[in-house]
Amino acid sequence: MKTNKKETMHIHIVQHETFEAPGAYLEWAEQRNYSVSFSKVYEGQALPSTVEHIDLLLVMGGPQSPDTALAECPHFDSQAEQVLILKCIHAGKAVIGVCLGAQLIGAALGAVFEHSPEKEIGVFPIKLTEQGLRDEKIHHFGSSLAVGHWHSDMPGLTESSKILATSAGCPRQIVAYTDLVYGFQCHMELTPKVVELLIAAEEDFPRRSTHQFVQKPEVIRQHDFSEMNNKLFRFLDHLTNAYLKSSH
Incomplete structure (x- = not known):
């Protein structure tokens, strides 16, 4: 008797800091009764030694960058995480990176x-590119969608990658590296609880308060994240279905 793989989907989350929580990504997994495991590296938890049982790897954000050295941040091993990501990609797993991820x-x-x-920092619209509007996993976002942001860097591009969404402040908001590998510079996982964690950890609000793309905490708190979260859920369902089809 065959096991229904959809019922046994396993999501592994690499979390770099308490305040860079998975938010709506975790809610999505729990609502669908998928199993979830973590590498909370800020607590010293190890990365997986094998990717055999991972269906979707989710790498969260953080204040670090890919070139942050272990001497600067002993709990963040950039090279080890990149090796894990490559293992998942080469094994045909689904991979999502958020911000730093x-x-x-x-x-x-x-x-x-x-x-x-x-x-x-805050909530600003992203605009889908022509390639984004043609992408079957995210075209339901519409031509413009208000989403969360909390960054000052952006992901690099490969020869085959596609920019699916941009914003007024950043030309690389969503990048498709393959049909199963997506990078989100934006934070569609934000919930009121995650926002409070980020606000509490952010030390630069006074200095940045006059920046055109940095909102004040009280403005960020006023946003309703439900539409953004629901559209993220639909993307994740599309990605999961594509993974299941590719793995048969």
Whole structure:
């Protein structure tokens, strides 16, 4: 008797800091009764030694960058995470990188991350490119969608990668590296709880308060994240279905 793989989907989450929580990604997995495991590296938890039982690897954000050395941040091993990402890609797994995670995907594939033209903190619209509007997994986002942001860098591009969405402050908001590997510079996983964690950890609000793409905490708190979260859920369902089809 065959096991229904959809019922046994396993998501592994690499989390770099308490305040860079998976938010709506975790809610999606729990709603669908998928199993979830973590490498909370800020607590000293190890990365997986094998990718055999991983169906979807989710690499979260953080204040680090792909070139952050172990001497600067002992709990963040950029090279080890890039090796894990490559293992998953080569094994045909689905991979999503968020913010730092997106930059790590690019770096693992040989692309150099760059500083974004503008820092973005808050909720601002992204616009889908022509390639984004043709992408079956995200075209339901529509031509424009208000999403969360909390970054100053952006992922590098490979020769085969496709920019699916941009914003006024950053030209690389969503990047498809393959049909199963996506980098999100934006934070569609934000929920009110995650926002409070990020606000509490952000030390630069007073200095950045006059920046055109940095909103004040009280403005960020006013946003309703439900539409953004629901559209993320639909993307994740599309990605999961594509993975299941490819793995048969």
